[in-house]
Amino acid sequence: MPSSSSASLTFQIEYPTCNCGKPSPMRKSKTKENLGRRFLGCGNYEKGKKNCDYFYWIDPDPKEKQMEDKIETLKSEKRDLHLKCQEHVDMLQELVNENMKLKKKLTVKVGEKS
Numbered sequence: 001m002p003s004s005s006s007a008s009l010t011f012q013i014e015y016p017t018c019n020c021g022k023p024s025p026m027r028k029s030k031t032k033e034n035l036g037r038r039f040l041g042c043g044n045y046e047k048g049k050k051n052c053d054y055f056y057w058i059d060p061d062p063k064e065k066q067m068e069d070k071i072e073t074l075k076s077e078k079r080d081l082h083l084k085c086q087e088h089v090d091m092l093q094e095l096v097n098e099n100m101k102l103k104k105k106l107t108v109k110v111g112e113k114s
């Protein structure tokens, strides 16, 4: 009975295979739209051989990322505005209270004169 327990636990980079059965190494995009974006493509792609349509992005779409960042910015702006709005409501309430006090004083003074 062979008992090689940890012998097979070596680190291996496992590339998925493309439709040609070739290992598909990770590459970086060189196009302007996706510069530096990592992807998996056909293993035969850069050798000028026939290649299959295997293609898979590893990194998320930079445009999507930008949209997500924008959404986050808008969300925090909304929070700030909500806080400011609440401050204004408080201020308005204070002004209404002050106005009521002044009105009371005025009616008392008017009452004194007559």
Ligand SMILES: [Zn+2]
Binding pocket: 018, 019, 020, 021, 022, 041, 042, 043, 044, 051, 052, 053, 054
């Ligand atoms: Zn292929």
